[in-house]
């Protein structure tokens with residue numbers, strides 16, 4: 001006989017965006033199909049023209065615009081952002097293409113509850129245009145990183161990474177698209193791990209309870225000659 005159904009409380013997310021919001025869309029899609037058992041309390045943008053806001057509206061998710069230019073200081077802006085997040089009962093903040101540098105005040109305020117997706121294999125290529133930096137550098141593998149945010153630039157403890165190859169005909173855009181497709185997979189997965197209470201940070205290391213290890217095979221790019 002089946003036991004009683006245990007209904008777990010769903011974690012409430014605040015998603016901060018500045019642009020197209022394809023990572024937001026990945027979160028919305030996984031919530032819609034039940035793979036991600038969270039609720040989005042609010043989608044907040046510093047830019048009223050962010051395309052991601054339409055994605056949120058289409059999903060009937062509350063939307064707030066806080067234009068950063070209207071504030072005397074970074075911290076004033078962030079205090080208003082924080083008030084909005086609190087007003088919508090946000091428990092975990094997701095930076096999904098939010099193009100504002102955050103002050104130590106904000107990072108401390110949301111400590112351990114602030115997650116970022118970065119389009120490079122950190123600690124390589126932090127900061128803006130990680131995909132371009134990797135492409136220009138000539139790496140053979142690029143990728144993306146989901147990490148907790150600390151006071152540095154893209155330096156917080158790493159929750160998950162995905163690796164994609166750089167292939168000969170790539171241009172910067174093709175590589176960025178391959179990285180973005182991987183972002184759409186690891187970001188919702190990392191959020192679900194946190195929502196499930198399976199994530200623990202010990203120093204710089206993040207432990208995720210019960211996960212399968214990634215393949216321990218080396219990957220080669222270009223492939224090695226078959227005779228070797």
Ligand code: GRF
Pocket residue numbers: 017018019020021022023024052096097098117118119180183
């Ligand atoms: C992504 O590449 C993300 O890694 C970076 O900003 C971009 C946002 O893309 N932080 P989108 O708005 O989710 O489409």
